[in-house]
Amino acid sequence: MTPDEFRELYERLRRQAPGEAARPAVDDRCGALRHLTPERVAAAAAEVRLGRSVSLAAPIDTVRGPDDPEPAVHRMTGPSPGDVASGALCFATDRFAMNVHGDADSHLDALCHVVFDGELYGGVPAGTVTAEGARSLSVSLVENGIVGRGVLLDIPRLRGVRWxxxxxxxxxxxxxxxxxxxxxxxxxxxxxxxxxxxxxxxxELGPWNAAEARAGLHPAAVEFLAEREVAALGGDGNNDTAPSAVADVAFPVHVLAIHALGIHLMDYLQFEDLVPVCARAGRWSFLCAVAPLRLTGATGSPVNPIAVL
Structure with a gap:
């Protein structure tokens, strides 16, 4: 896709963004989640037939690798050997830290994550993101979770390959x-x-530098999201390919989905536990609950989406 073709697609999708003229205040902008009405949430409950829940998140990695140069840090802070030896009441405690937007761990991107043309989604000034956090469009917009009908499309299965x-x-x-x-x-x-x-x-093959080479969506596929009025998108990679399909735009799918359409993205999920359950059941839709951490001013969050069939 040429830069001119990308720009034309971006402008066309931005004009289709839900409720663009109807938003009375910046902090009310929930983007494509406007498609996820209470009636559709209630209808999604009918997807539950087996009573089986499946995680769509990968285990958080604490080992440095080519796709994870800054892995999550998990450190035990208690109990001390003396506490254990004393026989008195004590507690096991720990501390956890991570790079939310890395290339290994499952996470959700907030609508403030992408800065393009000096703006955030919906024309919000990029300056609203400061060293203290994002004042608008942060992950707190989904502090009550994203719950609805999930649909898994398995492209390797379609093409008859493993990946x-x-x-x-x-x-x-x-x-x-x-x-x-x-x-x-x-x-x-x-x-x-x-x-x-x-x-x-x-x-199966080991980690590689996913920042330089990965499978994902072609930018034109974002039109499918707009036409179908998708509320959120998740992939087991970054959702964007690398190398990019558009010269001078490293993450065109992120720009089109988050910045133009206001679609929350979930990157680096895992579907290997879900695929066999869907295949045995003969259906690829399910109730899905996405619960990011309740953070203030954050541009994203680790996430553990749960599919319930």
Whole structure:
């Protein structure tokens, strides 16, 4: 995609952003979550038939690797050997820290995460993000969680491969073909999850520098999200390919989805536990609950989405 084609697509999608003219205040801007109405949340409960819950998050990694140069840090702070030896009441305690937007751990991107043309989503000035945190569009917009109908489209399954190789791209035709092959259709307010097999490849072949080479969506696929009025998008990679499909725009899918459409993204999930459950059940939709941490002013959060079938 040429830079001019990307710019035209960006402007077209931005004009389609939900409720753009109806937002009375910056902090009321919830973006594409406006598609996720109370009626659609209630209807999503009907997806539960097996009573089976499955995590869509990968285990948090504390080991340095080529895709994780700043791994999460987990440190035990108690009890001390003396506490244990004393026989008195004591507690096991620990501390945890992580780089939220890395290339290994499952996380959710807030609407303040992408700065493009000097602005955040909806024309909010980029200066609202300061050293003290984001004053607008932070992860606190979803402090009550994102709950709705989840749909998993498995692109390696469609193509008859175990995973897509780094650099490969998921097209709009791939998404519609996966729908047909799996007997499911993505609709308004859905939480769409697109599997490229990144996590399986990493598990079997070992980690690599995903910042330089990874499979993901082609920018044109974001039109599919807009047409179907998707509320949130999650992938088992970064959602963007590397190298980028657009010269001079490193993360075109992030720009189009977050900045133009106001879609919350979830990166580096894992679907290897969910795929066999969906395959055995013969259906690829489910109730999904996404619960980020309740943080103030944060640009994202570690996340553990739960699919309930």
């Amino acid at each position: 897509l190789e780094p650099g490969d791209q998921v097209t709009p035709d791939d998404l519609t073909a996966a729908e047909a092959a799996q007997g499911v259709r993505v609709g308004p307010g859905d939480l769409l999850f697109v599997r490229v097999g990144h996590r399986l490849r990493r598990t």
